[in-house]
Amino acid sequence: MLRRAVLQTFRQGLAQSFFKRYAVSLTETTVTHQPIETSDEAGERTVPTQKTGDESGNTVVVAPPEFRFIYPEFLPDPAMERRNRLREKLERMDMLQRRSVIEIPEFYTGSIMAVTVADANSPNKFARFVGICIQRGGSGLRAWFILRNVVDKQGVEILYEMYCPLIQKIEVLRLERRLDESLLYLRDALPEYSTFPMDMEPERRLNNSVVPINPLKVKLRPRPWLERWERQNLQGVEDLNLPQRFYDRAEKVAKPWEKYDLMLHYRKTIPAEEQEKIFAEVHSQLQQQELKRKLRRRRGSDNEY
Amino acid sequence: MFQSLESGETKLSYLAVKICLAVDITLSLKAFRLFFNHEQIRTMSRVKRRTTHPPYWHVLKNNQRTDEKISSDNLRFVQEVIQDKYKNKSPIKGSDLDIEKTEWDPKTKRSGVIARNIGVQHMWEKDGKKVICTVLHVLDNHVIRYVPPEEYAKSVIGAKMFKNRKPLGCLVVGAEASNPERFTRQYCSLFDEVGLLPKKRLARFIVTPNAALPPCTPLTAGHFVIGQAVDVYGKTIDYGFQGVVKRWGFKGGPASHGTTKFHRRGGTIGTGRDKARVWPGQKMPGHMGSERRFNRGLKIVRINMKYNIIYVKGTVPGPTNSIVQIFDTALPRRKFTEAPPHPTYFPPEDGTLPQEDIWDSSLHVFGSPSISV
Secondary structure: OHHHHHHHHHHHHHHHHHHHHOOOOOOOOOOOOOOOEOHHHHHHOOOOOEEEEOOOOOEEEEOOOOHHHHOHHHOOOOOHHHOOHHHHHHHHHHHHHHHHHOOOOOOOOOOEEEEEEEOOOOOOOEEEEEEEEEEEEOOHHHOEEEEEEEEOOEEEEEEEEOOOOOEEEEEEEEOOEOOOOOOHHHHHEOHHHHOOOOOOOOOOOOOOOEOOEOOOOEOEOOOOOOOOHHHOOOOOEOOOOOOHHHHHHHHHHOOHHHHHOHHHHHHHOOOHHHHHHHHHHHHHHHHHHHHHHHHHHHHHHHHHO | OOEEOOOOOOHHHHHHHHHHHHHHHHHHHHHHHOOOOHHHHHHHHHOOOOOOOOOOOOOOOEOOOOOOOOOHHHHHHHHHHHHHHOOOOOOOOOOOOOOOOOOOOOOOOOOOEEEEEEEEEEEEEOOOOEEEEEEEEEOOEEEEEEEOHHHHHHOHHHHHHOOOOOOOEEEEEEEEEOOHHHEOHHHHHOOOOOOOOOEEEEEEEEEOHHHOOOOOOEEOHHHOOOOOEEEEEEEOOEEEEEOHHHHHOOOOOOOOOOOOOOOOOOOOOOOOOOOOOOOOOOOOOEEEEOOEEEEEEEEEEEEEOOOOEEEEEOOOOOOOOEEEEEEEOOOHHHOOOOOOOOOOOOOOOOOOOOOOEEEOOOEOOOOOOOOOO
């Protein structure tokens, strides 16, 4: 008994230490109590770029570790059959070109955003949609996110491709995170959790350095549901109040060994060394773009007076 | 971008539309399959689609002896010999090679190029429509040899190809230079005349005599023109041994309603009456993929001269990181009307660098302002 317990804790410790050293996945260890510093904070710190020396003594520019969360689409799809370093590099160059034209702000699942898109069928040729980001994915130029809102008692979800040139403006009205990485359960939740006014104003954050985690627990409507939420280990949902047989079946079907499967997580993520290389490559250009935008904003606010 | 519907609300009408569309498609397919030409299947079933043995003229390429017991001194000597033999040569300019100034005419067949399919990138047109483009990396192509038409017509393949027509020349092009230690002596001797490092890939391109190129000529992405149509030749994705549903598109059987062990099977393979046997060419499970195919008429939408990259609208046979060959298109209505770089592209002599990234006029350039409709 004791031996088994010791082995279990040893294995858990091994897995945890592996992730501490090579903390690469957005899902597992990063949804912890540690808040994430934003790009503003990163820019205002005394040492914005970490210059680590290598063996020859030359300084090597390394991007701040927050880049992994602010710009997750710069990391390529980890599937080895479809990876090619040259194509990924060219794609990143194109992404930076697009970012020089439009500001794609930092956002997370759970943030409330407004997207303005060129639409030929709209009266004033632009369509603006406000919604909560329930999911984001894709890598490179294919990166996308889904915004959800309830309009006239009808739930509406729109998938936007982040680098599509039809998008005129992406604003983040409320920057926050939720307890889950995917908020698809809002489809089965009461409508008030997905309703946001279309004329919502951008909210100013008091504490600029930390992205707050909204610990809201959402109430779901009575069954039937679109998915078996009891099997998905959701943190942001209130007690489901299901009969015990659902939880028993969920336990039978569950795969608790997956969190110890190091190779599975290795195959699903990009190694830390490669992440550092990628972000070091794009780091200087992204910082330049941020500075230019800040100057433009300051000049704009000065011009008001 | 799409709009998805709420779970409770108007899902029924959406489903109804989906079912109607599906029924329409299956009805039209059934009508097509009523006309079943057994004769054609019989002749086509005799066509050999793939071989695993190499052809008779094949030269053993890779050095099979991996555990040679050579001393470290001798190894170093071997490497010195290789260094001396393939000393760095300066980049070949157009003026160095003795190329005859030939005129381009619409009947000219230019050389093709060996490239690697490095993946797919999404780009957008000027009206906001998304376009899937395949990224092709033109490797370090060099012409190895030119075989004039009279000589080529005497070879086995040339005789077959030009049995009843005017013979054309053959350009042997190689790509991907690599370490000579990896190859056999016979294979390296193919490149001795030219003095090039042995190439991993070789290809033959049929050209008219006026498009002939001397050995050592480099072929780059500039060989092609923006907006032209190309044919890409490659080996399709190898799916391995596949069942009848994936391989031939059979419907299989019902998933439920009491079906016993008949979900993805072929069903009947003959009538029992007429001919009383299985016709050759009967569609059955078997090996799928790994076949040589052309994707024709693909438009070039972007060329990157710095990295030798061609972006082609559409998809190309084969998986990512596979080698393909790119030719000027054979489709009659999409051939050249104006002269392309003939016989191939050379950077300008006066040192002016060409434009690094050339885009087609229909595409939206990423650095330009957002599209407003």
